[in-house]
Structure formats: structure tokens, C-alpha cells
Amino acid sequence: MRAVDIIIKKRDKQELTAQEIEFFVRGFTNGEIPDYQASAFAMAIMLNGMTPFETTDLTLAMAKSGQVLDLSKIVDIAVDKHSSGGVGDKTSISVMPMVAACGLPVGKMSGRGLGFSGGTLDKLESIPGYRVDLSTDEFKKQLKEKGIVLTGQSMDLAPADGKMYALRDVTGTVPSLPLIASSIMSKKIAAGAQAIVLDVKTGLGAFMQTLDEARELADLMVDIGRLAGRRTVALLSDMNQPLGAAVGNALETIEAIDMLHGGSPADFREHCLHVAAHVLVVGQRAKDLNEARSMAEKSIADGSALEKLRVLVAAQGGDVSYVDDVSKFERAKYVEVVHAPRNGFISQVHARSVGEASVALGAGRAKKGDPIDYAVGFLILKKVGDKAQEGEPLFEIHANDRAKLAEARAAVLSAHQIRDEFVPPLPLFYE
Amino acid sequence: MRAVDIIIKKRDKQELTAQEIEFFVRGFTNGEIPDYQASAFAMAIMLNGMTPFETTDLTLAMAKSGQVLDLSKIVDIAVDKHSSGGVGDKTSISVMPMVAACGLPVGKMSGRGLGFSGGTLDKLESIPGYRVDLSTDEFKKQLKEKGIVLTGQSMDLAPADGKMYALRDVTGTVPSLPLIASSIMSKKIAAGAQAIVLDVKTGLGAFMQTLDEARELADLMVDIGRLAGRRTVALLSDMNQPLGAAVGNALETIEAIDMLHGGSPADFREHCLHVAAHVLVVGQRAKDLNEARSMAEKSIADGSALEKLRVLVAAQGGDVSYVDDVSKFERAKYVEVVHAPRNGFISQVHARSVGEASVALGAGRAKKGDPIDYAVGFLILKKVGDKAQEGEPLFEIHANDRAKLAEARAAVLSAHQIRDEFVPPLPLFYE
Numbered sequence: 001m002r003a004v005d006i007i008i009k010k011r012d013k014q015e016l017t018a019q020e021i022e023f024f025v026r027g028f029t030n031g032e033i034p035d036y037q038a039s040a041f042a043m044a045i046m047l048n049g050m051t052p053f054e055t056t057d058l059t060l061a062m063a064k065s066g067q068v069l070d071l072s073k074i075v076d077i078a079v080d081k082h083s084s085g086g087v088g089d090k091t092s093i094s095v096m097p098m099v100a101a102c103g104l105p106v107g108k109m110s111g112r113g114l115g116f117s118g119g120t121l122d123k124l125e126s127i128p129g130y131r132v133d134l135s136t137d138e139f140k141k142q143l144k145e146k147g148i149v150l151t152g153q154s155m156d157l158a159p160a161d162g163k164m165y166a167l168r169d170v171t172g173t174v175p176s177l178p179l180i181a182s183s184i185m186s187k188k189i190a191a192g193a194q195a196i197v198l199d200v201k202t203g204l205g206a207f208m209q210t211l212d213e214a215r216e217l218a219d220l221m222v223d224i225g226r227l228a229g230r231r232t233v234a235l236l237s238d239m240n241q242p243l244g245a246a247v248g249n250a251l252e253t254i255e256a257i258d259m260l261h262g263g264s265p266a267d268f269r270e271h272c273l274h275v276a277a278h279v280l281v282v283g284q285r286a287k288d289l290n291e292a293r294s295m296a297e298k299s300i301a302d303g304s305a306l307e308k309l310r311v312l313v314a315a316q317g318g319d320v321s322y323v324d325d326v327s328k329f330e331r332a333k334y335v336e337v338v339h340a341p342r343n344g345f346i347s348q349v350h351a352r353s354v355g356e357a358s359v360a361l362g363a364g365r366a367k368k369g370d371p372i373d374y375a376v377g378f379l380i381l382k383k384v385g386d387k388a389q390e391g392e393p394l395f396e397i398h399a400n401d402r403a404k405l406a407e408a409r410a411a412v413l414s415a416h417q418i419r420d421e422f423v424p425p426l427p428l429f430y431e
Numbered sequence: 432m433r434a435v436d437i438i439i440k441k442r443d444k445q446e447l448t449a450q451e452i453e454f455f456v457r458g459f460t461n462g463e464i465p466d467y468q469a470s471a472f473a474m475a476i477m478l479n480g481m482t483p484f485e486t487t488d489l490t491l492a493m494a495k496s497g498q499v500l501d502l503s504k505i506v507d508i509a510v511d512k513h514s515s516g517g518v519g520d521k522t523s524i525s526v527m528p529m530v531a532a533c534g535l536p537v538g539k540m541s542g543r544g545l546g547f548s549g550g551t552l553d554k555l556e557s558i559p560g561y562r563v564d565l566s567t568d569e570f571k572k573q574l575k576e577k578g579i580v581l582t583g584q585s586m587d588l589a590p591a592d593g594k595m596y597a598l599r600d601v602t603g604t605v606p607s608l609p610l611i612a613s614s615i616m617s618k619k620i621a622a623g624a625q626a627i628v629l630d631v632k633t634g635l636g637a638f639m640q641t642l643d644e645a646r647e648l649a650d651l652m653v654d655i656g657r658l659a660g661r662r663t664v665a666l667l668s669d670m671n672q673p674l675g676a677a678v679g680n681a682l683e684t685i686e687a688i689d690m691l692h693g694g695s696p697a698d699f700r701e702h703c704l705h706v707a708a709h710v711l712v713v714g715q716r717a718k719d720l721n722e723a724r725s726m727a728e729k730s731i732a733d734g735s736a737l738e739k740l741r742v743l744v745a746a747q748g749g750d751v752s753y754v755d756d757v758s759k760f761e762r763a764k765y766v767e768v769v770h771a772p773r774n775g776f777i778s779q780v781h782a783r784s785v786g787e788a789s790v791a792l793g794a795g796r797a798k799k800g801d802p803i804d805y806a807v808g809f810l811i812l813k814k815v816g817d818k819a820q821e822g823e824p825l826f827e828i829h830a831n832d833r834a835k836l837a838e839a840r841a842a843v844l845s846a847h848q849i850r851d852e853f854v855p856p857l858p859l860f861y862e
Contacts, residue, residue, distance in 0.1 A: 047475070171467060
């Protein structure tokens with residue numbers, strides 16, 4: 001078998017066999033197939049596509065390119081939840097304790113933020129002491145003993161995917177559905193997932209800007225899950241405006257904790273309950289969504305979810321007192337409330353613009369490895385569909401620098417659109 | 432400007448500007464743009480195509496990636512002739528002396544054979560002493576003083592093309608018309624050509640197997656020539672069967688010399704006169720093809736073309752006595768005449784199979800740098816359309832090894848098809 005013949009086959013729109021895909025991924029991982037062949041292959045896939053069978057073979061080959069975590073001796077069903085990324089998405093911090101409290105052990109490896117969308121690890125690190133660098137053994141031990149883990153990728157999961165992603169980024173081959181889907185699913189499978197809930201975002205602040213694109217990606221990932229023998233459910237959720245109110249690391253963690261205290265904005269609360277219910281169903285802890293939802297609600301009402309969060313934070317070295325008293329979180333030097341400039345209905349809070357403004361404040365990284373400021377960010381006080389009176393609070397800016405505060409004010413104000421006519425609220429979920 | 436944005440633009444089927452193409456070619460040549468970006472770019476061009484404007488910009492950028500020869504102080508019009516390669520194509524060795532004898536100075540840089548198709552340099556080296564490694568200064572001096580040069584590429588013409596070709600070969604991006612056309616034309620322009628005659632081969636022994644593909648390539652190269660301000664003519668000639676009778680280095684050189692002595696097979700003679708006439712017209716030595724053809728015929732009849740060949744061989748250190756007495760050429764140890772197995776009409780002499788059999792005898796290289804055997808090869812005695820009687824000579828094998836001779840006999844026999852019904856001869860030129 002020769003790499004060039006596999007490239008030519010895809011170039012000529014023929015379907016590749018599992019053997020051919022495995023040969024290519026293995027060769028690329030161990031360096032026998034050079035980057036210049038992999039990038040030509042990626043471009044051929046980008047332009048000619050892949051069938052769900054090929055995409056599944058690619059996913060499995062990438063998953064097997066490194067260590068594959070086996071959690072079968074620790075949990076009945078290893079469940080995972082993945083969000084395609086967005087602005088204000090702190091869902092995992094609330095949902096994982098909820099489902100763990102309902103008796104479904106969950107161990108999740110999260111990522112850091114890059115670009116305008118945040119990452120769960122950065123948010124959790126706003127709790128002093130919280131470790132996100134558990135070893136594989138620590139991961140397994142904690143999952144077994146505490147039933148909950150939320151950490152970074154300690155081992156080299158799906159190394160072919162990491163190598164491929166770096167190459168795609170500089171060769172114009174990022175927006176290919178088969179490559180996106182196999183990248184996401186290969187990491188989930190390598191992390192040992194047997195059941196997966198995918199939260200695919202769509203809208204102005206999502207990678208998939210249209211519902212059709214998001215649905216296509218979601219369908220493809222569900223196909224891969226089915227063909228690879230993983231119970232997989234995909235939700236399509238809105239990312240035209242930020243999720244909940246908080247954008248920024250500490251602010252989002254506070255909101256996620258508030259949710260478990262019974263507080264937090266209604267949209268975020270509803271989003272979490274919906275996701276948690278799906279996780280409980282694929283994890284076979286509930287027979288249907290109604291039962292699952294009741295269980296999730298009960299875990300908040302009876303404090304068991306909050307208790308699970310305490311267990312999680314303590315197990316990973318974090319200061320548990322922050323969970324009970326969110327006023328302990330580091331606050332930004334300047335907090336400014338920006339008021340509605342006129343009467344009307346909010347018709348847009350451009351998620352991507354808010355995300356970018358938050359990065360500019362210091363909440364995110366311009367490039368990998370940059371330090372971040374946990375305290376800065378925004379609270380979005382009015383959402384699409386809300387009525388605003390001139391002078392009413394519209395959003396809060398949390399900043400540590402006056403010049404940046406002024407820039408952020410202008411940017412987030414122009415991310416808002418207010419219209420005279422009634423505007424219906426955005427749906428939380430499309431499907 | 433960033434390389435990745437140029438790749439993305441081509442990926443999305445947008446037309447690139449001259450500046451973008453120049454930026455990419457310059458960066459690729461000096462190593463700032465890595466191979467993995469160039470191969471993704473090549474695949475995007477391969478699958479999405481290029482307009483004639485883009486292809487011309489690519490051609491000029493590659494031509495300018497190294498030294499560009501300026502022959503304007505030496506000749507009125509620098510003419511060049513290019514063949515897309517085939518089996519038995521020794522045309523340059525006959526045509527260059529003919530046009531030089533007609534008063535049109537010609538300096539040509541040729542290539543070596545690779546794969547099943549031969550190269551002019553290898554053929555010329557069957558004349559003892561003949562040098563194909565003239566320096567640029569020697570090239571210019573000889574062109575000025577003798578009016579004829581036929582050598583290898585001494586300088587690094589169009590280095591971007593060389594680098595790109597090596598990459599295309601291993602990334603499945605060889606059969607792209609814009610990339611093929613720009614590769615050929617960039618070298619001609621870098622070699623200083625102001626007027627170009629392209630002999631595009633089509634058929635079983637050509638890169639372009641169908642007439643449509645060959646015509647498309649020819650049209651594109653003529654477009655590039657026009658847009659780049661070079662007078663360009665393209666001929667479409669047959670390469671289903673070998674050209675002339677001889678296949679193999681010394682055998683072909685002998686046939687080319689015979690042609691200037693007034694001999695050689697009719698098809699090869701006609702091919703040379705046609706090509707020479709077009710070179711004389713684009714070189715403005717004749718007002719039309721009729722006049723040009725008469726001049727070319729006269730150059731043979733009066734011995735002036737043969738004299739020009741003597742001048743060429745002497746100037747480049749070759750033994751001139753070989754031109755006057757072709758029996759001096761090294762002969763193979765074994766010469767076997769293979770006879771027609773039955774009565775009928777020749778319907779096929781598969782050019783590629785004959786070319787491959789000739790390489791197997793030692794006349795060509797399996798890979799770059801392999802030594803070659805000048806004496807071995809074939810004389811194809813019956814061509815498509817000829818009537819063969821059982822037992823009549825069909826072809827001759829010239830070999831230096833008995834085992835290889837037997838293999839060659841089987842291969843070339845099976846390259847022949849003989850039918851009972853009348854078969855018309857193949858045309859020499861399609862357009």
C-alpha cells in the first residue's frame with residue numbers, strides 16, 4: 001500500500017477501505033507519511049467528502065493512534081458529554097455534578113479556551129488550587145471512588161488527531177464535516193466513552209453558523225457513534241447569543257455554582273436540565289427524559305448535586321469554600337453597569353462579538369499558552385426577546401484596566417440590537 | 432498576505448490575483464512556505480481548476496523563480512520546440528539542424544528520459560564525446576557562433592517548478608491541466624523562448640490518452656503563450672504507436688541522421704517536415720507553411736541540414752564521423768528479427784508497451800540516475816495499417832542479454848494486434 005495511491009483514490013472520489021484509512025493514519029502518526037501527503041489528503045477529503053463509513057473508519061483509526069482508555073472495570077457505562085463550543089457555555093460544571101448525584105459516575109476530560117470561545121478547564125481554574133492535570137491513574141481512581149472527575153487531557157489521546165488538527169489549521173482544511181466529526185468523536189472514543197451526548201451549537205457564536213450545517217455535523221456524529229457501537233445523542237442548541245448571563249471564567253463558574261444552589265438565569269438552568277436529562281438516559285440511569293428530568297431537578301432541590309460539586313473540587317485540590325460562598329471568587333477592579341440607550345426589544349446580542357470582547361479584556365488567549373485573567377468578563381442582563389427601558393441595566397463589564405473597559409463597552413454595546421417591535425425569545429434548543 | 436488564505440481562496444473556487452500567486456510561488460521557492468501548504472494548494476488547484484489568467488500568472492511566477500535566460504542580443508527571435516514525450520520521438524535531432532540550415536538559429540535545452548518515454552539527451556549521448564552539459568555562457572556563445580545548440584539544462588531554470596513537480600509526484604496532483612501546462616511553459620519561458628512550437632502527443636503512449644485531453648492541454652498552453660506575449664503554436668500528434676521505426680537511443684539517433692541523409696521511414700520524415708515548417712513560421716523565417724515546408728525539404732536535399740548537424744556535433748565535442756557513417760554506432764550483441772505470426776493488417780502497436788519493453792532491455796531508467804544501454808531497442812518494421820504476410824519481418828530486437836531478449840520478444844509481440852479486415856493507417860497529426 002502506498003500513501004500516494006490512497007490520496008489519488010480520494011482525489012478521484014472513490015470510497016476508501018478501512019485498511020487504507022488505517023494505513024494512512026498509522027503512517028501519519030508514526031511519521032512515515034509526511035505532512036505534505038497528509039495535507040493533500042485532507043484537502044482531497046475537504047473537497048470530495050467522505051461517506052459515514054469512511055468517516056467512522058477515520059474516527060476509529062485516529063482513536064486507536066494512541067492509548068485508548070478502558071473504563072469498563074470502573075463504571076457500567078462510561079458516558080461523556082461534548083459541547084461544540086460557544087460563549088458563556090459553563091454547562092459541564094453544573095451538569096456533571098447533577099448526573100453524578102443521580103448515581104451515574106462521570107469522568108470527563110475537557111479542553112482550554114481558544115479563540116473567542118471559552119474552555120471548561122480555564123473556568124475551573126478560577127477556583128484556587130483546582131488541579132486539571134490528573135494522571136490517567138488518578139483519573140481512574142477518582143472516578144471509581146468519588147464518581148466524578150473533570151480534568152484536562154493528561155495522556156496523549158488520539159495523537160493523530162492532534163497532529164492532523166495542527167496541519168488542518170494552516171492548510172485551509174478546517175471546515176470539513178468528516179474531519180471535524182472524526183476529530184471530536186475520536187477523542188471521545190479514545191477517552192473510553194460508551195455513550196455520548198453531543199451539544200452542537202449553531203448561530204453567530206458557533207463554528208456552525210447555520211442550522212443546516214449544525215444538523216449535518218450532528219447527524220454525521222450520531223452516524224459515527226452508531227457505526228462505532230457507541231450510544232450517541234446529539235442536541236442542537238442556540239449560540240446566537242451567549243448562554244446564560246455570565247461570560248468570563250470566574251463569572252461563569254459562579255453562575256454554574258449558583259445553578260446548583262437553585263439560582264442562575266432561567267435559560268442556563270433550562271439548558272443544563274435538558275442536557276443532564278439526556279446524559280442520564282444514554283447512561284441508562286433513567287428510562288426516559290421525563291424521569292431523567294425529575295431526577296436532575298431533585299438533585300438540585302435536595303442539594304445532592306451541590307454536594308457532588310464539593311466532592312469534585314475537594315478531590316482535585318480546590319478550595320471547597322468557594323462552592324459555598326461565591327463572593328470569595330476574585331473580583332475585577334472595575335465593575336461598570338451599562339444601561340439601555342433607548343426603549344425597545346432586544347433583537348440581538350451577538351455571541352461572537354461578546355466572546356471576542358471578553359478575550360480582549362483578558363479572559364481568553366490570543367494564542368496557546370498566553371496567561372488569562374480569571375476575574376474579567378461580562379454579565380449579560382437582557383437577552384433576545386427581553387423588553388428594555390431606556391436607562392435600565394443592559395450588561396455589566398468586569399475589567400482590570402480602564403482603557404480595555406472602554407473598548408469592551410463599545411464592542412458589547414454594538415453587539416446589541418434593540419428594535420421597536422416585539423421580538424420573540426430565541427429557542428434554547430432547535431432539535 | 433498569508434499562504435493559508437491563498438489556499439482557502441482556491442479551495443473556495445475564487446480566482447487568485449497575480450500578486451497572490453507570486454507570493455505563494457516565491458515563498459515556496461525560498462522555503463518560507465512549507466511543502467505541506469504547497470501540497471494542499473496543489474490539491475485545491477487539481478480539484479477546483481484555474482482560469483487561463485491564473486495559469487499564466489502561475490507560469491510566469493515559476494519562470495521568474497530562478498534565472499531567466501535573455502537571448503535577445505544573440506538572436507532575433509528565440510524559438511523553442513517542445514514535445515510532450517512519447518516512444519520513438521527523436522524529432523529534435525532532425526528538426527533543429529533543418530531549421531538552423533534555413534537560417535533560423537536555435538538553442539534548445541532538452542531533458543533525459545524517465546519512465547517509458549525517452550529523452551533527447553540520452554539519444555545524443557550515443558554519439559561518443561557529445562557533451563550535454565554546456566554552461567550558460569557556452570550555450571550563448573555557441574548559439575551566436577554556430578546558430579545551433581542542443582544540450583541539457585545547465586542552470587537552475589524555474590526552480591519552483593522542479594520543487595513543485597517532486598511534490599506533485601507524491602501527493603496525487605500530477606494530472607492537473609493547469610499544473611502540467613504551467614510546468615512546461617515556465618521552463619520554456621525561463622529558457623528565453625519568444626516563440627514556441629508545442630508537439631502535444633495523444634494516444635496509448637502519451638500522457639494525454641484521449642484527443643480531448645490533449646486538445647485541452649494544447650489550448651491552455653497556447654492561451655498561456657498568448658497571455659504571456661509568446662507566439663505559440665500547438666500541434667496534436669499521434670502517440671498510439673511509436674513514431675518512426677526506431678525505439679532505443681543509438682537506433683533512434685541513427686534514424687534521425689538517416690532522415691537528414693534523405694532516408695528514414697515515411698511517417699517520421701513527414702512528422703519532422705511538419706514540425707520544422709511550423710518552427711520556421713513562428714520564427715518568422717517563412718511567411719507561410721508552404722514556403723516553410725519547401726525550405727525544410729530543400730535543407731535536406733542540398734545537404735545543408737546534415738552539415739548543420741555536423742557543426743552541432745563538432746561544437747559539442749562529439750565524433751562527427753558517426754554522422755557520416757552510422758554503421759560506427761555501437762551495436763547490440765544480439766539482433767533478432769521477429770516475424771508476423773499470421774496474415775493480416777496491423778491494427779495496433781501499443782506505444783507504451785513498446786516503450787516499457789525498451790526500458791526493460793536497458794534503454795531507459797527505472798529511476799533517476801540509473802545507467803542506460805545505448806545500443807538496445809527495437810526497429811518496428813510494420814505500422815498500423817500495414818499489411819503483414821505470415822513470416823514477414825514484423826520487428827527487430829536489439830539486445831545485449833538473451834533472457835531480456837526473450838522477454839522483450841513476448842512483450843512486443845503482444846503489443847501488436849493483427850486483424851483480418853483492412854485497417855486504415857493512423858494519422859500523424861490530428862490538428
